[in-house]
């Protein structure tokens with residue numbers, strides 16, 4: 001009897017100490033350095049709509065011009081839509097054929113960079129693209145933190161994607177982002193020397 005009580009107490013202590021908890025989240029630096037563009041996905045691993053919803057919530061934390069939030073997303077998760085998008089990313093098709101989710105990002109024009117309908121400065125609609133890039137950055141970083149991998153694709157057929165997802169004319173189609181699990185470890189790209197890209201004054 002005494003032995004059983006001791007065993008129960010030990011089990012309770014281990015549980016309280018986090019023995020049965022999920023593995024700890026990766027550090028922010030681990031997310032930054034382990035994120036790579038993945039061009040070969042594991043066909044056996046799926047991602048649920050609930051997981052994609054959690055991921056997309058992160059994009060809403062991104063800053064945007066005057067909080068205009070011009071970014072929009074169109075998520076292909078059904079086999080039919082996935083097959084259709086695969087045909088609209090040119091030479092990327094083979095790279096993302098096993099990705100379980102493909103996400104089209106757009107931004108609404110006339111929002112970021114504009115005040116009362118007038119362009120605020122020389123960058124114009126470039127601010128919408130800027131905001132969309134920021135939002136997509138949150139997406140790919142959160143994806144990595146959740147254990148997923150991504151590939152941003154600028155090579156895509158914007159007109160055909162517009163028809164496929166019924167994207168309104170006032171939105172500019174930007175990237176298609178593949179989401180899935182890496183099937184192989186990617187190479188780390190060569191980066192320019194920091195002093196070539198950062199100047200201190």
Ligand SMILES: Cc1cc2nc3c(=O)[nH]c(=O)nc-3n(C[C@H](O)[C@H](O)[C@H](O)COP(=O)(O)O)c2cc1C
Nearest residue numbers: 035036037038039092095151152153154155175189
């Ligand atoms: C705007 C943008 C467009 C890109 N388009 C493609 C693409 O169409 N196909 C592709 O394989 N990679 C594409 N990439 C991925 C880049 O090639 C990749 O980010 C770069 O080589 C650095 O590698 P890393 O992402 O692993 O750090 C794109 C990246 C960005 C940011």
